[in-house]
Amino acid sequence: MGLNMTAINAQSLQDVLTAFDASSAQQLDLKTNAFEIHLDKTAGEIATNTPTATQSIMPEKTNDTATETNQQDIKAPLVGIAYLAPKPGAAPFVQVGDIIKVGQTVAVIEAMKLINEVPSTVAGKVTRIIVTDETLVEFGAPLIEVEVTS
Incomplete structure (x- = not known):
């Protein structure tokens, strides 16, 4: 089951996960401009390749005043x-x-x-x-x- 989307938010990803879980499909590949995710029911795990997901989904640190040791x-x-x-x-x-x-x-x-x-x-x-x-x-x-x- 392949799916190609250009943008995704938390709710739409949850909808995709819910639909995949309820379906008889055994695999799902989801690709966006920000990340790629592969779901496989037979493997029992989630594997991802997300080189830019942090930039587009997670806020970046902008004020790093903390010392690395603390x-x-x-x-x-x-x-x-x-x-x-x-x-x-x-x-x-x-x-x-x-x-x-x-x-x-x-x-x-x-x-x-x-x-x-x-x-x-x-x-x-x-x-x-x-x-x-x-x-x-x-x-x-x-x-x-x-x-x-x-």
Whole structure:
């Protein structure tokens, strides 16, 4: 099942994922100007080739005043739609200024109707929320910036 789109937003990607999941198709290739995604039900995983997805989907860092030793990003462990709260209208998992612990849930990522918690990999103070709610993220994309405490 091949599909070629020129632009896609989080909702339209969710619609594509929902339709693919409900269909009898075993594979789906989705290509846009910004990214390429390959879904394969038989392989049980999502593989992507997204050389420009970060530029077009994720906001770029514009003010990097942090020292490299004290700041660390919590990154997306998989491709999917990032949510910053457990449900619509609920308080976010974390906010700028919050002190977090290793293993604490800081976001969730939905992929193929599965909700995956994103645990913090560091302890410290949240200095910036990089991703916006309900945004498509790629594997390894920075989600939250933390000032690491020792």
